[in-house]
Amino acid sequence: MTEALTKRMTYLDALGLAQREELERDPSTIMIGEDITLYAAGGAYGDIDMSRVRSAPIAECGFAGMAVGAAITGLRPIVDLTIANFVYLAADPIINQAARLRYMTGGQFNVPVTFRASMWHNQANAAQHSDRPYPMFMNVPGLKVVCPATPSDAKGLLKAAIRDNDPVLVFEDNDLWGMREEVPLDTDFVVPIGKAKTHREGSDVTIITVSGVLRHALKAADALAKDGINVDVVDLRTLLPLDNEAILNSLGKTGRIVIADAAHRTCGAAAEIAAIVAEDGFDLLKKPVRRVVTPDVPIPFAQTMEKQLYPSPESIANAARSLM
């Protein structure tokens, strides 16, 4: 297959393609999760031996733990935890086992397991189905955390996660599932974990984004351009490990930084990025760091209350303007 070949597809199709390609490429790859033989996020398993695709009972802690056991004994499990809030039920095997087994056993085991979780915020699902829990897992040494913001990144980062020898959490923004883009069909197309991507170059202000907030930031950048403000838009793609260099490089170009992230304010991803900027980039700053994040309230059901909470093109643009 030539590298130039691409196909227009949705973010969700890209995830499914990544999964299918990896299942076909490597017989040690398996999938486990609820309802997955019928409609796993991404679905479509081709000719895969179904003993490798397990529709599990509703037992998140149990099957996440089993995936860890399978991972240290020779398989590469992909665990579909579906809605991100259910990650909490699997927190013990993810945090106490997957993240630290390699370390705690003195390097006797690799733990090549991928946990998928989809963030369904901004869709009137209320507080138990609307979380963006990636910052909590940024606080767990031993894990890797990725948040793809485009269909190509969804394919490339999920494939990188599956091939990685460490446990990787893939947080998908459900709002992006229907988003379309030309996606590389090369079966070896992977997006390296740990590398941010600059989506737009600018010299006046940096907007750092996480996951689906990227598209709001790009809209904000369009609006700001009309005012003559040139924006540098950097999508982090990976939250653990963070691409500190990309953050500081962009800050070096602009001297002004807005961090736009749909997680909650306190100890959120934006808080850590702001700390990095304060520690390592203070001299580059022309103005204080601005965070555009979700306030510390449980997510309400009524749309009049919910919609206002997340970063939007307007709130991001306003934050950028306030720095000029």
Next chain:
Amino acid sequence: MINDIDSEAYLRMLRIRGFEEAVTRLITEGEVAGAAHSSVGQEAAIVGACMALRNDDYMSGTHRSHGHPIGKGAHLNALMAEILGKVTGVCKGRGGSMHLTDKSIGSIGESAIVGGGIPLATGAALSAQVRKTDQVALTFFGDGASNEGVFHESINMAAIWKLPVIFFCENNHYAAVTPARDTHGQPDIARRADGYGIPGVIVDGQDFDAVFKATQDAVARARAGEGPSLIEAKTYRFDEHCVGLFIKGGYRTQEEMDYYMTERDPVKLMRATLLARGYSDGDLSAIETRAIAEVDEAVTFAKSSPYPEPEEAFELVHADPIAIRR
């Protein structure tokens, strides 16, 4: 007359006994930081289960972590060094007393999270099934752990997928200081097997033969693709929940302890069985001498090994190292 399995089992039981006594001594002498959970009293249950496994079969354990790898056949030196926090330890000083893990003998880890090892072994069994090896996995857990949700979740998944796993409960009748009778609606944990449609058996955990036989049956079932079994070994821990802990006594009677320690000591019972089976006193003394020498050697090795360098704390976090910010 001398049967390999019997003598090996006796040796492994003596290794556990001697190892645990040495650890207790080292804690008392201040040579060991932290605390340790001793398996003294549970040797027959552990060794009976492990001897039914092959070297390449998987085993996961608990916070009471020393007996399991020894029972599975691990060499003592690196285990003892780990307890002293030495770089030569089986986990390079990162795991310590609750996490003695020796991959070379099929141990996939002990867990300080009560119940934590149960899904891991179940996953190892899934792995063996998918990879079409004929390995089985055995998971040790206590009566206390059987009340954790993952016990139910794992055993149910193992049952529906016919995974080659043996759920092995060391029921020593106490979870820390809480009697099992106060925490189980049904005191016989093996009877829960009915709820998952799998066999459940209760065995005398002080009797090596009984445990060995029951586990062999479960292993044969698992290897034949017939799925999991639940074995409950009724056993007893002689030491306090945790050696080096302040909380002592008050939750079990002297009478009960005396009964187990004098009449139901698995090591003494095994010795009597072997004598009755035709072993001479000399045969058994030779095994006993060997066990003592191995424990002594392990202590010497551990004591003379260096500690890890502080810098090593930053290694092994990831498969391919990433920069750790300080």
